[in-house]
Amino acid sequence: MMVSQFISRLKALIRKETRQMLRDKSNVGVGLALPLVLILLFGYGLSFDVKNSPIAVVLQDNSSAIREVVSGLEGSQYLAPVWVGSMSEAEDLLRAGEVSGIVRIPVDFSVQQGKGNAKIQLIVNGVDSGTASAIEAYVSGAINLALQKRADRLGTATSGAGVTLVQRTWFNEASNSTWFIVPGLIVLIMTLIGAFLTSLLIAREWERGTLESLFVTPVRPLELVISKLAPYMAVGIIDLVFCLLAAKFLFEVPMRGSLLLICFASILYLMVSLLIGLLISGRTKNQFLASQMALILSFMPALMLSGFVFDIRNVPVVIQVISNILPATHFMTLIKTLFLAGNEWSMILKECAILLFYIVLLIVATRKTLVKKLG
Amino acid sequence: MGELTALVGPDGAGKTTFMRVLCGLLKPDSGSVTVLGCDVSKEPQEIQNRISYMPQRFGLYEDLTVRENLDLYADLHGVSKDERAARFERLLKITDLARFTSRPAGNLSGGMKQKLGLACTLVRSPELLLLDEPSVGVDPLSRRDLWQILQQLVEEEKLTVLVSTAYMDEAERCGKVFVLNQGKLLEQGSPASLTKLAKGLTYTVNPKPGIKARDIQARLIDAKDIIIDAVPRGGAVSFIKQKHAEVPQIEKLLNGDHVEPREEELEDAFMMLLREHEDAEGNAESAPTVSSSTAALSSSDQTAASKPVIRVQNLVRKFGDFTAVDSTSFGVGRGEIFGLLGPNGAGKTTTFRMLCGLLPASSGHLEVAGLNLRDARTEARGRIGYVAQKFSLYGNLSVKENLEFFAGAYGLFGKKLKTRVAEVVEQFQLDPRAQSGELPGGYKQRLAMAAGLLHEPEILFLDEPTSGIDPLARRMFWRTITELAQGGVTIIITTHFMEEAEYCDRIAIQDAGKLLALGTPKEVRELAGETYARDMNSAFIGIVEQNRAALKSEAEAKSKQNDGAAA
Amino acid sequence: MSAISSYIFRIIFLIRKETLTILKDPKSRAVLIAPVIMQALLFGYGATYDLNHxxxxxxxxxxxxxxxxxxxxxxxxxxxxxxxxxxxxxxxxxxxxxxxxxxxxxxxxxxxxxxxxxxxxxxxxxxxxxxxxxxxxxxxxxxxxxxxxxxxxxxxxLLSNESNLVIERRAWYNPNLQSRWQIMPALIAALSMLQTLLLSALSVAREREQGTFDQLLVTPMTPMQILIGKSLPSIFIGLLQSTFILLIIRFWFEVPMNGSPLVMYLGLISFTIAAVGVGMSISAVSLNMQQAMLFTFLLIMPLMLLSGLLTPVSNMPEFLQVATYMNPLRFGIDLVRRVYLEGAGLQQVAFDFVPMLVLATLTLPLAAWLFRHRLS
Structure with a gap:
């Protein structure tokens, strides 16, 4: 009897929340349209992979050997050399942001080369340090390759003793940044629904005074929590399907772990995210504050501190600790592993347990904010 | 069992707090409350399962339809499908909402919302029904309907109802009345036994021809030491004298006008109790006064004669297919108090918003002080004052900050600003440091008035300024209004308290966008016909219902005609 | 009193009121100041591409x-x-x-x-x-x-070999290629935009929801006055937040600043005005606070992503690069970075001003017009 009453009340409340959600077009916008836009923006717009980066090349010494070396730059798909007559002109271009770097062959290059003392100067614009590092790597790679070819052709190749680095990148052989951005996107979208949609739910009922009438009914706080979660869970799951389809067919990110596990983990995190939104909403009782708090406490940290683009292994210990408090970080680790590495059971169990722990904690806390008391 | 009990008292009397304690939403600081045999603080859920409660701002989900709102509450109370069909049919019938089941609650008029709120609390027959001021902001027709529903249910289902209200005619319908003030119980008893408290103190006076009833009323109400209360009614003035005051003393005050005793009413007893309590507490408030001089008794007959300051001709406003205001015409003269009455959703607020330039008219001519405010130069707006329907000043600013802002917005600054702010603070007896949002209703309303008067406007627009305000505060409010009118300020006001129409020089009654009656209160009462002319409330109901009946028969005749044509 | 001074006085009163409503509530005061400082510190340490142990x-x-x-x-x-x-x-x-x-x-x-x-x-x-x-x-x-x-x-x-070639590297403006130097200045614009956008988007929507906007419209204030009075506090708060972040970068993280503060602030002012313009337009369109917030959220994400904050705009496909021209944050970030790190003068960043000012001149009058003409 108790259970059947619970179920029927719950059904009524879920129906109500679903209707309210669907009637407001802006909910549909944030819940469904925004994720689609984000998938496309993230997939295509966010890329760490430098392509056709313009660099100025200043040849102050103009021998055939040099031209051969420098021509290596043209072969690179990452670089777009611009031939410039003088250093001052090149510097102007760099200053104006027209080129990202300057390759300068000094006047005495040929002379010095004969002495085995040759130098090429590379100037990069450090404002964009990522691009700058990449350009450095590509320029030296291209020049060395050209040198190698030349040496092979001339038969002057000397292989002295030396260590060669044989690089193997697991999980992402081509170092394609889309591969780690797209799984991270799932984290962001799941966070977004919680932060932007559910954070307003309880605050709105407080502001509009609807909670007072609801309180004086047989409704239990837990039923309110569950009913507010349910419709947004559905939205989250639809978004998840969008993400998975895009990952698989649009961006061709490998899914090395089991699809079932990916879905399970995503749903766990979705619950955490929705509950954080509800908790903020219930605590602030004010839509303005709730939205600000959700942005500051939930969304921004998930974007910046969860290991989405910035690897947490690089940050100071204090930040690592903070980052590890965020549920988003745990889900980020989990989802990247599931996509790129595979079913890594010990890690999966650990991270899922952490997410479950957050769910329980948050349900208890949210339920408390809905205890039937005013004032 | 099967009883109606009323909780009456001014703002801040503790009515809402008391209701919330009964529902288990607030914990009493000390003492215990037992509802239906359960201790509220120990078993709140048990009580919440058995009672129904309608808060002041009933929490309807405005984005859900009427039907969906009802279904939600029925589901929550575990009403079975079979019971529901019959119950809903009956509720929809008595609330007259059957036509609107698929309309979102947000699109209902205020009165319909209240009825739907009531229906939601009645999806099953609760053991106890708590209603917190269910009739605030509701027009007389809806108010009458609401009470008919309540009384019907009390009789048929033996419902026990506790209702808080500011209307004494509502309290009169209850079996028992509790009078609260400042958290204290002043008196309790049946309406009849309470009414007796005012026995022998109630009188009425007919003003001499050419003298306005409201001027007499003003003079009486200012004489606090001998008069407890006075209101204009049906062209005369009803008043209550202090116990110690002698009739000749009063007649002297009225320059020899003859006063006659009249039968006491519950409202008289209520006003008397409040005055006694306030006097005992030593915090009697005097009405805000515009000038220190007492109201003059000379009639200001230049009003009617003077050129109209507001002219409205064939004003129309449509929202899509819906015509909110339909070819309305009227004029208002300088220094006149003009009342705009009508049921919820009649188009009063729309008319108002067009007059103030907040909404463009679909067609028709509109002139306020010779200008259309919508596209008038900004200086023209400096000549009007506007007090919106619900409190619309900045709640988190202090009284002084609000006043200073609006003074600045109206172009006052420097020393002039300071003196004006100080003047209105003094005049309306406001605490400049108090936070506006936390003021009790009556004070909020005073503050809103104060803000609207800072720049000494020629015309003052007041949209339902007295909704949700207790009788005491309303008396003070009207005292201010009559003073202003005497000073030559033109006042346009809407209200749901029909007795307040008696303060107006002329009134217009609007329904469904159309103007049904226009004239002095007396003329309008006479227009309503004899059966309704008793007081303004019944005159209003009469006029609106006669019109609706006429429309209905007209529509029926039309449809018959069409049927005939089709056949 | 002259017409001009009365015009200005009215604006000043509105500014005073707006500032009071925002700053009076200790909670919203806290929400406007503390998080920016916290985020600047957290992200300063956390947002790095550099390897560290x-x-x-x-x-x-x-x-x-x-x-x-x-x-x-x-x-x-x-x-x-x-x-x-x-x-x-x-x-x-x-x-x-x-x-x-x-x-x-x-x-x-x-x-x-x-x-x-x-x-x-x-x-x-x-x-x-x-x-x-x-x-x-x-x-x-x-x-x-x-x-x-x-x-x-x-x-x-020592082999005398011609294939023995050294590439001498020099990185301008950021000699050690620290990614913090790249990211932090961008935060001056990005973090403050988050809140100024929301603040301005809510400013009119809140008044509409609470019914105070009508009260404002019946006063003799013109829409332009209301616009200016409502925008300036948001702009001021945005600049204040930017200043906090700037100080943290300069003195806590000790990233050297090469440009002139004057150019920096000229840029920040234009940027903030553009952001507030967008916010005010959202506000004027919205019926209530919830709508205003959701519209803002809908905008914030693409604005952040297409700004060059996380990844360079030049890595984006052509059509998205074109789309970034509508994004004030892209130019705000570019301007701030270049002035801060490169020490660019007004002339060098002149182009960055154009899209921001164009946006401001479109959105602000639009917002003012919408105040009175939004259909009810």
């Missing part, structure tokens, strides 16, 4: 002097920290998969023998590619360390 494991089957010597070079750098020493190749997957280490260096048994024989001795580096940019950075640094190790190996036999 990245953990790695070693599988050294050669157990030789040469491998030990090379490892000491790698461990001696601030970038890496050895977390484990493995004994068999079977242990590698566990190390990488669990994320315990970023990479494993594996030396074959004949490592030293090959070196001594004057041959090329391979070292294998196995990287965790789940974050490909970190993996790439690690490989690059290890490669550079090995290159210098090779040079020291051969220095005694």
């Amino acid at each position: 990245a953990r790695f494991a070693v599988l050294d089957l050669s157990r030789s002097d040469a491998s030990t010597q090379l490892l000491s070079h790698i461990e001696g750098s601030v970038f890496f920290e050895r977390a484990a020493t493995l004994s068999s190749a079977a242990q590698i997957p566990e190390m990488i998969n669990s994320g315990k280490v970023l990479f494993v260096l594996s030396f074959a048994q004949d490592f030293e023998q090959r070196l001594n024989a004057g041959e090329q001795a391979p070292v294998q580096i196995i990287l965790d590619g789940r974050n490909s940019s970190t993996a790439g950075a690690a490989a690059g640094i290890v490669g550079a360390i090995i290159a210098s190790f090779n040079q020291s190996l051969n220095s005694d036999v």
